[in-house]
Amino acid sequence: MLFWLGCAGFALSLALVTTLTPHRIWGACAAVGYVVAAELARRGPQPWSGRSAVAALFGSVVVPLAFMIVAGAAQSEVGVVEHSGGLLLHSGSPYLPHPAGVDDYNPYLPGMALFGIPHALFGGTPLADVRVWFCAAFLASMLVAARPSVRNFRHVAGDSSARAAVLLLAAFPAVALPLAVGGVDLPVIGLMCLGLALADRGGNGTAAGLAMGAAAALKWTAWPLLPVGLVLLAVTAGRRAAVRAGAVAVLVAVVAVVPVALADPHAFVEHVVLFPLGEGGVRSPAASPLPGYLLATYVPGGSVLAMAALAAAAVGVAMSLAVRPPRTVVAAADRLAVGLGLAMCLIPATRFGYLVYPLVLATWFRRAELVAAARRVGRRVGAGVGRG
Numbered sequence: 001m002l003f004w005l006g007c008a009g010f011a012l013s014l015a016l017v018t019t020l021t022p023h024r025i026w027g028a029c030a031a032v033g034y035v036v037a038a039e040l041a042r043r044g045p046q047p048w049s050g051r052s053a054v055a056a057l058f059g060s061v062v063v064p065l066a067f068m069i070v071a072g073a074a075q076s077e078v079g080v081v082e083h084s085g086g087l088l089l090h091s092g093s094p095y096l097p098h099p100a101g102v103d104d105y106n107p108y109l110p111g112m113a114l115f116g117i118p119h120a121l122f123g124g125t126p127l128a129d130v131r132v133w134f135c136a137a138f139l140a141s142m143l144v145a146a147r148p149s150v151r152n153f154r155h156v157a158g159d160s161s162a163r164a165a166v167l168l169l170a171a172f173p174a175v176a177l178p179l180a181v182g183g184v185d186l187p188v189i190g191l192m193c194l195g196l197a198l199a200d201r202g203g204n205g206t207a208a209g210l211a212m213g214a215a216a217a218l219k220w221t222a223w224p225l226l227p228v229g230l231v232l233l234a235v236t237a238g239r240r241a242a243v244r245a246g247a248v249a250v251l252v253a254v255v256a257v258v259p260v261a262l263a264d265p266h267a268f269v270e271h272v273v274l275f276p277l278g279e280g281g282v283r284s285p286a287a288s289p290l291p292g293y294l295l296a297t298y299v300p301g302g303s304v305l306a307m308a309a310l311a312a313a314a315v316g317v318a319m320s321l322a323v324r325p326p327r328t329v330v331a332a333a334d335r336l337a338v339g340l341g342l343a344m345c346l347i348p349a350t351r352f353g354y355l356v357y358p359l360v361l362a363t364w365f366r367r368a369e370l371v372a373a374a375r376r377v378g379r380r381v382g383a384g385v386g387r388g
Contacts, residue, residue, distance in 0.1 A: 001041040004056060008034035010173050011060070022073045022181040026064045030176060033059010037171075053167045060176035061135070068180065069129050078182035080106055081130045085116020093260050095267040099281065107276045110260040111217030112184060131182045138179070141190030141211075142166045145197035145364075165367050174356050183353065184219070189360050191215035192225045196336070196365070199229045200329035202237035205245030212245065213252025220276070221357060224339050227318065231325045232332040276349055279303070288352045296348035306348050313342040330365045337361040 008031045015027025037056035044052060068074055084094035084106045094113035099105050106113075115133045122128040146162035169175055178186055192215050198208035212229050215222035226249055234242035261268040270281065292310070295302035317339040326332035337358035344354040 001038045004034045004038035004041055004052060007056070007060075007171075007173050008038065014177075020075075022068055022075055023177070025068055025071075025073060026060070026177055026180050029064040029067065030060035030173065030180075033057075033063065050164060050167070053164065053171055056171035057167055057176070060171055060173065061179050064180040065131060065135070066126075069126050069131070074131065075182040076103060077184045078130050079103065081108070081112055081184060082116040082119040084108070084113040085118075085130075086120040088113040089117060089120050093263050093267065095260075095264065095271045097264060097267050099270065102282050105275045105282060106271050108184060108219050109217055109257055109272060111214065111256045112219065115187070131180070134182065134184065134187050135179050137187035138190040139166060139170065141187070141194040142169065142364075145190070145193040147197070169360070169364065169367075174359055178353065178356065183356075185221070185354065185356060188215055188219045188222050189357060191218070192222055192336070192357075193333075193360065193364055195225055195229050196232065196329055196332055196361075199233040199245070199332070200236055202233075203241065205233055205237060205241035205243075206248055208233055209245035209248025210252060213249035213256075216249060216253040217256035220272070221340065221343075221354070224314075224317070224336060224343070227321055228326070228332050228336045228339070231321050232327075232329065235325060235327050277303075277307075277347070283349075288350055290345045290350050290352070292346040292348045293350055303348050306346055310343060310346040313339070313346060317342075333361045333365045 011027045011030035011034060013027075015024050015031065018024050018027065033056055036059060037052040040055055041052040080103065087096070088094040088110070094108075094110055094116075095106055096104050115130050115137070118128040118133060119130055126132070143162055143166050146165050170179060175186065177183070191211055195208055195211035195215060198211055199205075201208075208229060212222075212225055215225055226246070230242045230246050230249075233245050275282070292306040295306040295309075299305060317335065320335065326335050340361070341355065341358035344350055344357065
């Protein structure tokens with residue numbers, strides 16, 4: 001109950017202070033959903049009841065998403081991906097040759113444009129909205145990733161079911177907000193978690209390679225997954241499986257990226273390389289006051305310093321993989337979360353919203369421990385209330 005009330009407080013505060021219409025809509029709807037979830041949790045026989053989680057998800061994702069689709073409200077990323085899908089179908093490239101404004105830029109790798117194809121084919125049909133496909137990809141990836149591996153079965157046997165775990169994750173504000181307003185990072189995160197989960201299960205590496213390659217075809221932020229996931233797979237299934245997974249991942253990414261890059265190299269570099277670094281013809285709107293942005297903005301030569309710090313962080317993480325390779329999926333996810341957290345803080349053009357990457361990675365694979373801790377707290381609070 002206290003958890004859902006805290007979520008309601010966050011959602012209501014956001015609705016009151018934000019100047020972004022989609023975020024205001026989300027905050028108002030989600031606050032109501034979280035309050036209903038808190039009341040259901042109070043009345044339920046057990047903490048973390050399924051009914052409260054369903055109410056939270058309905059209020060924080062389903063209702064605001066449906067309302068915004070009907071009202072035509074969305075973050076700018078939605079329009080960018082839908083436009084890129086149309087461009088991909090008609091010209092073979094999701095990038096405009098001569099972008100003039102911020103909304104003309106598509107900073108994502110070519111695979112992201114696939115989410116915009118339903119809108120290009122079926123127009124304004126609600127089910128063709130790119131956010132519906134973002135949600136479907138994220139939820140499907142996380143459901144498969146939630147299945148316990150055989151070698152960790154005892155460790156997660158007391159955890160809630162896969163569906164309950166995904167439900168709670170999707171209803172959490174840091175995830176529910178981008179699901180409703182159109183954050184492009186969640187399908188990337190879903191595939192990254194899936195790639196790590198498949199690597200932890202061992203096997204011949206093909207499935208893990210497909211998941212990692214699919215993530216790498218969507219956005220640059222997924223590329224650090226490859227060395228971490230392959231090292232984990234080498235530990236769980238041997239070097240041959242890791243080599244096979246690496247070959248499959250690179251093949252998937254190459255097939256998705258290289259033909260588009262060769263079709264118009266200038267447009268590809270302008271959109272996908274220069275613009276995210278803040279060096280494009282138009283300055284990126286990603287400008288949260290994190291260290292990389294502050295260096296690039298207020299220090300002479302700060303962009304070079306920020307990129308040097310980013311490179312040093314990458315080398316440090318790579319050395320840690322060689323010196324002390326992760327032997328469990330939790331350790332691998334933590335290593336990836338640290339690397340991505342450093343990258344999000346050091347790139348010159350960044351947003352606080354990017355920190356959802358390390359947040360999900362650091363919590364998802366230790367969900368059993370978090371749920372057990374929450375239940376212990378709930379029992380203690382209940383006992384205290386009973387004595388009172």
